[in-house]
Amino acid sequence: MPPRLNILSIPRAIAFRPRAPVSVWRNERVIRISPSLSLCRNFADSKDPPAVDKSQNRDAQPLPHVSEEAAETAEIMGLEGPDIEQGTPVEEIVKGDKEAQDKLPKVIKDSIKSSAPKGSRSFSTSAFRPQDLELVEMEAPPPPPVMLGIKFGLPALPIPSDAHLKYRYDPVVKQVTNLLMRHGKLSIAQRNMSLILTHLRTSPPPTINPARPLIPGAPPPSHLPLNPILYLTLAIDSVAPLLRIRSQKGAAGGGVALQIPVPLGLRQRRRTAVEWILTAATKRKNRGSGKGGFAQRVAEELVAVVEGKSSVWERRNAIHKLGVAARANLNLRRR
Amino acid sequence: MSSSLCVRRLSLAPSDVSAHTSMATRSLLAYSCNASFSTSSAQLAQNLQKKSKAALPPQRGTKNSVTLKRKTPARDVGKRPAPGERKALRKRIVLSNINAFEVPGLRDLHTTNMHADSVKGRVMGLPGTVVDSLRAVEAFKTTQGWNLFRRPAILMRRESAQIAEFIQEVEAAQGKKTIRRIIIGDRASGKSTLVLQALTMAFLKEWVVINLPDAKEIIIGHTEYAPMPGSNRTQYTQNVYTANLLSQIAKANTAVLSKLQLTTKPDLPITVPPNATLVKLAELGAATPEYSWPIFRALWDELTQPNRPPIIFAIDGLGHIMRDSAYLSTNFKPIHAHDLTIVRHFIDHLSGAAALPNGGIVLAATTGSNNPSSPALDFSIQVAEARAKGMNSLPTWNPYKSADQRSLDSLKNVEMLRLNGLSKEEARTIMEYYAASGMLRRTVDNNFVSDQWTLSGGGNIGELERGTVKLRI
Structure with a gap:
């Protein structure tokens, strides 16, 4: 009689979703400013691994690429190692290593076995490199045709859909300004926004708390005061919650609402974060008098957020914790 | 049939009177009909009362329920701001931003390069000593953008070069020339900053600088005032304001005034040591507000003695002193701003009624953002501009407007300096x-x-x- 319990089989299906690529994060402004600090893993031909400049401790520094390691070893031993300028094929790396060869995927094992080039590959394995591109002589673009009666030339077509006055300002600044507005007084909100950005520019650079990590790709704190809009964006995006909890009545039974985590869009996330920050700012004490008091408090709260001192972080963590707990309530149907 | 019925009704026995109330009241046989036979009605009445009481909302001022407790409002127990602390924060002048870059190649303005062609249209830094003096005379305003840059710097625009020329002319005339100008222009066109630039150049040239930072502060009735004894048309002194002005003069002009000594013997109610420097005199006035006006007059007399440096006398917000002030006289009439001694003193020099014997500049800037209605000033500006253009027909006064003759007279012979936009x-x-x-x-x-x-x-x-x-x- 076979055992009724099969230990090796998985009792139920595990919902596994691969992590989304990092490039999903949409604020390109931050990424553009510090490409070297982005989360993306570097390619084999890049000069330095991402964390090289961060750590002074030699042991903490990441290992170099396999080819670079081999090159270094070869240099120490006085031999000629692999060329680092080019990527090393997998076949070469595992050439002497029997154990590694056994663990290779089947496709590569097959390709190693049939080592003779067949020349009938259905796909291309050659990669373009920027150096190769440079070698190609580009022809100068043809001069634009001279048009009589047009002073500034024709615009490049197609005109982007957001190339009009409704999208004139930075989206974050515009959204925060509108959230600052009370009683429909936009001009006062705009003045407050200007005062907030001025405060961010004139206050000393923030000291980052490592326990409260900002979004990856954030520039060093010394760069922030000179780019107050980035400072504002960073503060808001760092504390923005990823989800909200929707209470669905009657779904749990017994009069208890079922709490269901719902993912938020970018604008929704920012909106929630700004509302939390504004709530925290209204609870601060007004030190001065006159018109700019509220703006001052909001700006101080933003600095506190970046420094990790703000109470908004606790709110965010609470929501995320609740979201993790309520994950069981999700009913993901298979399609 | 009906008539017989009526008759029958009239024949009702008096025992039935209670059934007909109108008759009962008239009845001479007044007996009580309140006495009741049974106890049931009384019990019923009690029950009714109880029920109605329970249905009423809880009475005001009494504790009806445990849940309805009056909440004491949460009191803020934090430290109260000290008197004047919040205003000081509002009026704080920040002249440096440590985040801003140091501008490479930014040269300081100096006596040697002030008039040079090379600085025209360039941005020039303000030297540190001048910045301290300018801060002392309150030439920097909170609305200006000094807090954004590493250190204060000014653009030597076309009008700034004109001011530099004025200074050169006054120095060349060796005390024979007084230049009087009213700076006009649109809102945010740089009028107050031009006054600051003029004061900067005067400080560099070691002139005596007297600045009334905001005319509005003089006339809105925030400083105490008192009639000056012995004045024919009653003049009013503002002792605290004058004392503050004297302390500003002493602080800003220490380098110049400490070299000058008393040459006359001023007739003052307090003793001044002979051969005292003018700084000492000004500080004495600052310390004794009750004698601040006589001491200011004595200081002015000293400064107008021969062989003294030229004076620059400036005010910002001219429109405020071209109308009635917020002060009241003893017969509850508003006091005209020109009856305040410090304003009178300035207006005398602006209109040309009093001269500066050692030469100098009298500057008055109008204000754009905080502009009071002063028809006299507006009209005078129109006339002066028309005259400067050489127009044949000058504008005429609108007879339906009430004319402030004193203001009109004081502005009759003053030239304007219009600030245009930058090139x-x-x-x-x-x-x-x-x-x-x-x-x-x-x-x-x-x-x-x-x-x-x-x-x-x-x-x-x-x-x-x-x-x-x-x-x-």
């Missing part, structure tokens, strides 16, 4: 300075300059600054 080259220079300071994150090219110049109303510098560095959308 595109000047706009480009200042925008390059903004970019070099790190406050403007754009490439300054012809297109951008032209764009911003147009958007700022033809180079209005305040609007230009607002559009490029203040992030005011």
Whole structure:
């Protein structure tokens, strides 16, 4: 009689979703400013691994690429190692290593076995490199045709859909300004926004708390005061919650609402974060008098957020914790 | 049939009177009909009362329920701000931004390069000693953008060069020349900053600088006032204000006034040591507010003695002193601003009624953002501009407006200095300075300059600054 319990089989299906690529994060402004600090893993031909400049401790520094390691070893031993300028094929790396060869995927094992080039590959394995591109002589673009009666030339077509006055300002600044507005007084909100950005520019650079990590790709704190809009964006995006909890009545039974985590869009996330920050700012004490008091408090709260001192972080963590707990309530149907 | 029925009703026995109330009241046989036979009605009445009481809402002022407790409002137990602390924070002048870049190649303004062609249209830094003096005379305003840059710097625009020429003329005439000007222009066109530039150059030339930072403070009735004894048309002194002015003069002009000693023997109610320096005299006035006005007069007399440096006397917000002040006389009439001694003193010099024997400049800037209605000033500006243009027909006074004759008379012979917008080259220079300071994150090219110049109303510098560095959308 076979055992009724099969230990090796998985009792139920595990919902596994691969992590989304990092490039999903949409604020390109931050990424553009510090490409070297982005989360993306570097390619084999890049000069330095991402964390090289961060750590002074030699042991903490990441290992170099396999080819670079081999090159270094070869240099120490006085031999000629692999060329680092080019990527090393997998076949070469595992050439002497029997154990590694056994663990290779089947496709590569097959390709190693049939080592003779067949020349009938259905796909291309050659990669373009920027150096190769440079070698190609580009022809100068043809001069634009001279048009009589047009002073500034024709615009490049197609005109982007957001190339009009409704999208004139930075989206974050515009959204925060509108959230600052009370009683429909936009001009006062705009003045407050200007005062907030001025405060961010004139206050000393923030000291980052490592326990409260900002979004990856954030520039060093010394760069922030000179780019107050980035400072504002960073503060808001760092504390923005990823989800909200929707209470669905009657779904749990017994009069208890079922709490269901719902993912938020970018604008929704920012909106929630700004509302939390504004709530925290209204609870601060007004030190001065006159018109700019509220703006001052909001700006101080933003600095506190970046420094990790703000109470908004606790709110965010609470929501995320609740979201993790309520994950069981999700009913993901298979399609 | 009906008649017989009526008759029958009339024949009702008196025992039935209670059934007919109208008859009962008239009845001479008045007996009580309140006495009741049974106890049931009384019990019923009690029950009814109880029920109605329970249905009523809880009575005001009584504790009806445990849950309905009056909440004491949460009291803020934090430390109270000290008197004047909040205002000080509001009026704080910040002249440096440690985040801004040091602009490479920014030279200081100096006596030697002040008149040179090389500084025209350039941004020049203010030397540290002058900055201290300017701060002492309250020449910096909170509304100006000094807090954005590493250190204070000014753009030597066309009108600044004109002021530099005035200073040169006065020095060349060796005390024979007094230049009187009213600076006019649109809102945020740089009038107060031009006064600051004039004061800067005067400090560099070691003139005596007397600045009334805001005319509004003199007339709104926030400082105490008292009639001056012995004045024919009653004049009013403002002792605390004058004492404060004297302390500002002493602090800002220490370098000049400490070299000058008393030459006359002023007739003062307090003893002044002979051979005292003028700084000492001013400090004495600052310390004794009750004698501050006589001491100010004595200081002025000393400064107008021969072989004294020229004087620059400036005011900001001229419109405020061209009308009635907020003070009241003993018969509850508003006091005209010209009856306040310190204003009178300035107006005498602005109108040319009193001369500066050692020469100097009298400057008055109008205000654009905080402009009081002063028809006399508006009309005088129109007339002066028409005269400067050489027009044959001068504008005439609108007879339906009440004329403030004293203000009109005082402004009769004053010339105007109109501040126009920056030229595109000047706009480009200042925008390059903004970019070099790190406050403007754009490439300054012809297109951008032209764009911003147009958007700022033809180079209005305040609007230009607002559009490029203040992030005011």
